[in-house]
Amino acid sequence: MGTKEGEGPLGEAFDMVGEDDMFHSENWEAAESALQKKAMEIMMGKVNVAPGDIRYLFGGDLLGQSVATSFGLESFEIPLVGLYGACSTCGLALSLAAMTVAAGYSDLAAAVTSSHFASAEKQFRFPLEYANQRPLSTTWTVTGSGAFLLAGKEKTEELEGRVFPGKVVAEDDREMESRKWTKQYRVKITGVTTGRIIDYGVRDAMNMGAAMAPAAKDVIEAHLQDFGREPVYYDKIVTGDLGEIGRDILIDLLHGKGIDISENHTDCGLEIFDNKKQGTGSGGSGCACSAVTLSARFLPLLASGKLRRILFVPTGALLSKISFNEGQNVPGIAHAVVLEREED
């Protein structure tokens, strides 16, 4: 994780926070690749698996041609499904990894996504050196990477029998708490609803929350209808990176459909930063925002039984520098994943 994320409300919960945001790399793109590589290494270290044990890797990032993923993951030599869903990519990666494992195509599949504040600003907005002013509606791209391992039933039992190697420590890492990977960490994916592109005609690339909220509304509504559930079925409905403005729009849009999520909704973009203290505008954003908030905040809450089940809904805004400059809209997309604590 980046330094700013380390200073935020979830700072103590991250496995690793860098000394600076370069992660010993020569440029921002390589720094983001280094984050993906580190996230994979920590994840594999926790359960003592080698890259060769993982049959499918689902990964993606925000950069053009997904270069953070290509150069971050190439050394593992795992069959790779490259994904692009903007900041919703974590939802897509978890969905496909779960579908792959559930169908028996692989006993182990990994999902990894990343974003980096500086590479994203360069890709979508302005060079950092230009020091442009940011409207309050802007979100702040999270610097970080989250990696997840999904295992089938038999493989889960096999992994539980392995002894966790103790500490996963690298040169520049915060020492990780030594903890055995035990059944209390068992959380399973029990459903997915893949979203479609929703275009409400928003053209403001400095207000991504407004661009993505209609897509979040669409997939949450579709999910509840398909599964015949009410919002209260979930202890939390956790969107990806709508921020303060997008959150309000989402709640209003669903209200208009007779769906009330105001009591149990939260947004990863609101969990990861203290917006007022940290000057992060409307909240955090980026592929990493939902990925690391799920792993550092919500998975432990599920594993410990403080939450029984959540609907995790990463959100993405579909634009490029070119499409924006050519006057295209900024449509949104969101993907819903049901995560439940596995009861003993």
Added chain:
Amino acid sequence: MGTKEGEGPLGEAFDMVGEDDMFHSENWEAAESALQKKAMEIMMGKVNVAPGDIRYLFGGDLLGQSVATSFGLESFEIPLVGLYGACSTCGLALSLAAMTVAAGYSDLAAAVTSSHFASAEKQFRFPLEYANQRPLSTTWTVTGSGAFLLAGKEKTEELEGRVFPGKVVAEDDREMESRKWTKQYRVKITGVTTGRIIDYGVRDAMNMGAAMAPAAKDVIEAHLQDFGREPVYYDKIVTGDLGEIGRDILIDLLHGKGIDISENHTDCGLEIFDNKKQGTGSGGSGCACSAVTLSARFLPLLASGKLRRILFVPTGALLSKISFNEGQNVPGIAHAVVLEREED
């Protein structure tokens, strides 16, 4: 398809060739989106299905943040899995669509990819107006889009009972041959081997064939080993867009491993253009190259029984303008899909 593709060896086999390469759009990116939209419409028209019948859509293109896909497919409102595998994306899309249908997650899934010569030149190389000289090793990005529909067994039988509506004609379309979609068009996907990133240190973005050949070698070797097959098991081994230079490298690399594919190998990049007459350098390339050569050339050969089974191996080069300018290598990736004629 673009005009140049229409003048090539497969020209008569394409469902639609445009009057120019703008497809009534304002810019190259929008033209590429229009191609995806048209490919989907023609595909759905052939079997008389509506977008709402398709539960999963797997799509991607070469542009940063996959904008051709976002704006090409948004109007269909189908749950979308956005993919990035550079020019190998068609292999990834077909693999995931087949896996999704085979697992029973959907009875109908679609795979669509596109590329456009002008949007790709702008994205990766130089503006067309600059009129740079191209070394002979360069490949020529195919302007086009291919869309595929994958159906489960029951759904296939249901669709066969439907009457094909006759002609799919739009304002600017070549009139399509009126043909009923019958069992002779049944081709099935019976296996996939998902590739990993292979980096041989190539740094020449004007020689993609050399960058991608090692990845094609890796996935073909892995596929033959995993399935316990010899190259002669396939009537054709069809790579995506290696071109003349990449083809020779692939055959040599596999020779070094004791695998001889020289007799039954071909490359979509060599099928789609007449390189000498059309001045297309080493051959065709782009996501569309493998997609449309599969649909216009190899699917009919499979359906008619002239080929029984092929190994289809779209190939991709993983770079962006930024990664290239920052001095990164150009690694490759390739994904293998087994297509077989369904015997009566």
